[in-house]
Amino acid sequence: MQSKEKKEKEAHKFWNTQPVPQNESDVQEDGVIEHKEVSDIKQEPYKLPSDFEWYLVDINNEKDRTDVYTLLSQNYVEDSDAVFRFDYSPEFLQWALQPPGWKQDWHLGVRVASNKKIVAFISGIPANLSVHESKLHLVEINFLCVHKKLRSKRLAPVLIKEITRRVNLTGIFQAVYTAGVNLPTPISICRYFHRPLNPKKLCEVGFSQLPHNTTMASHIKKYKLDVSFLNLQPMQEGDVSQVTALLNEFLSQFEFHQVFSEEEVRHMMLPIKDVVFSYVAKDENDNVTDFTAFYSLPSSIARNPKHTHIHAAYLFYYAPKGLGKDQTRSRHLMNDTLILAKQANFDVVNCLGLSHNQQFLDELKFGKGDGYLHYYLYNYRCKTIQPEQMGLVML
Ligand code: NHW
Structure with a gap:
């Protein structure tokens, strides 16, 4: 050997x-x-x-x-x-x-x-x-x-x-x-991306650095979010069956993805205070057109005089109208997701560079993280999955 x-x-x-x-x-x-x-x-x-x-x-x-x-x-x-x-x-x-x-x-x-x-x-x-x-x-x-x-x-x-x-x-x-x-x-390796919502705090705790030749005021301005595009409302019990269909259809575009039953969507996606946040957009006939969800995963901060936690929202599942073929729609859905996370007082939105996320990462000012997440299967061989073909998000 x-x-x-x-x-x-x-x-x-x-x-x-x-x-x-x-x-x-x-x-x-x-x-x-x-x-x-x-x-x-x-x-x-x-x-x-x-x-x-x-x-x-x-x-x-x-x-x-x-x-x-x-x-x-x-x-x-x-x-x-x-x-x-x-x-x-x-x-x-x-x-x-x-x-x-x-x-x-x-x-x-x-x-x-x-x-x-x-x-x-x-x-x-x-x-x-x-x-x-x-x-x-x-x-x-x-x-x-x-x-x-x-x-x-x-x-x-x-x-x-x-x-x-x-x-x-x-x-x-x-x-x-x-x-x-x-x-x-690993069957796939996906990079982490971070979208600051509270850039000042993220600098104070050492999560990010103020770029050279930039003032804090202009740094804060860079990450301001104002215009929202879709009238997203919290997901409710009555949306479960339509969200299941929409989400499974969106996910079926990827080589590797979870398949959800209605019961699983009911459990995993309906909002729970301070745990999981999910929203839908509807058309004039009350049909769900778009879905988005994130979960709350704070990190404690060691030895910081001012802050004990970073309040991070992790992008969970989403499914835009047009299933991502209309990239503008995907960006609008994610822009509004960021606004909702900001309203819920999160400091940052984190996500992985998987599925269709490349459609919005640059435009919505997500920064590349240092970390990578490796995906593994036990007792199953699987040819390498490129990040853009990965449709499984774990907690
Ligand atoms: S990844 C998060 C894992 N947890 C942490 O990082 C927490 C902080 N670290 C620890 O608690 C999400 C310890 O360092 C741990 C290792 C417990 C990680 N996955 O006891 P030893 C998950 O939860 C291997 C798998 O001396 P330790 C996923 C390492 O390579 N293996 O180490 C979990 C070495 O093996 P090797 C890991 O530091 C998936 C051996 O552990 C690993 O005291 C689990 C050393 O053991 C990791 N993250 O404890 C697999 N980290 O061959 C599920 C280290 O290299 C598989 N190791 O000598 C499927 C099972 C079900 C099958 C059903 C059909």
């Missing part, structure tokens, strides 16, 4: 053992990697180091919800300087973890046996994806977290193997997940 290849193999002691492509040349065509039956799956949980125990979180129980919230708010994803850390709210977690078909068995915690403190977590929710024309019923894995004091002890692989076992026992053998880090082997 060549020494470079050997190094790479050693570099991923866990992922080398998993049914994922080990590199891009491993993917000649799409398809399942390892065929398994429920009867092949062991019944007993994987062993944890002594002192620790598995714990199924009851996300509807306030104490459990607060415990998971506390773990994540103190230990979840940070930027490379450890200044900004995702601060998903307890209400957000309650919503995100319970779409139709959710299972408590897939809200998996690890506790210290002696004091019952939750020190690690991983979750799965069911979803249907369309991948290059194939339909996959799988799980979306998210919120993998190990307490900072327990890092680098190979606990993450145990969590991943145990959730895999629990998912496999229900007859599901594929998963999708995203991460900032590069693992074997």
Whole structure:
């Protein structure tokens, strides 16, 4: 074996053992990697180091919800300087973890046996994806977290193997997940973009820098939003079926996308205060013509005398009239989305450079971020998806 290849193999002691492509040349065509039956799956949980125990979180129980919230708010994803850390709210977690078909068995915690403190977590929710024309019923894995004091002890692989076992026992053998880090082997890599709404605060907290030769006044002016184009109104229960049809039609243009049932749209898209914000435009016959949604994901800020959080809205799903063929309409829809996020007091709108987002990023003054999000499939080979063919947005 060549020494470079050997190094790479050693570099991923866990992922080398998993049914994922080990590199891009491993993917000649799409398809399942390892065929398994429920009867092949062991019944007993994987062993944890002594002192620790598995714990199924009851996300509807306030104490459990607060415990998971506390773990994540103190230990979840940070930027490379450890200044900004995702601060998903307890209400957000309650919503995100319970779409139709959710299972408590897939809200998996690890506790210290002696004091019952939750020190690690991983979750799965069911979803249907369309991948290059194939339909996959799988799980979306998210919120993998190990307490900072327990890092680098190979606990993450145990969590991943145990959730895999629990998912496999229900007859599901594929998963999708995203991460900032590069693992074997991304199916797509999408860049983050940021659209300042409160440019002064973003400079004060070090999220952005005032460009050279620019005054703060002109910087603020640059990001002003005034004209709105569509009469967007909060989405309501009565819009669910039309939004489902419109959104699925829009998404079906992409090689890789989620397929939503009405029940899933009802759960994931109807507005929830301070969690998910969604709006529709309607024509004179009261038919939904456009849809847009964003979710609230603040980041806490370490060591700042003035601000504790950046209030970030993340662009979730949208579907413009004309399904993006009319680029002006897409830009108008997104312009109005920015105005609504500003009205809701967000400091910034974040999104990825996927699906049709290139249609509006420059014109609406989104800036390129430093971060990239890698998309992965577990136990399924999939030829590379270009960002503009990616139609899956995860929380
Ligand atoms: S990405 C967010 C992940 N969470 C964070 O970044 C929070 C802060 N970091 C931590 O809590 C969204 C820890 O650093 C974590 C690793 C827990 C990340 N995905 O225990 P060890 C998600 O939640 C590999 C996958 O010593 P640690 C998606 C790493 O490459 N693997 O590390 C989650 C190494 O393996 P290798 C990751 O730092 C998807 C091994 O972990 C990873 O104490 C999960 C080291 O383990 C990541 N983000 O804990 C996969 N980060 O082979 C689901 C590191 O390289 C798969 N690693 O030696 C599908 C399962 C379901 C299938 C069903 C059919």
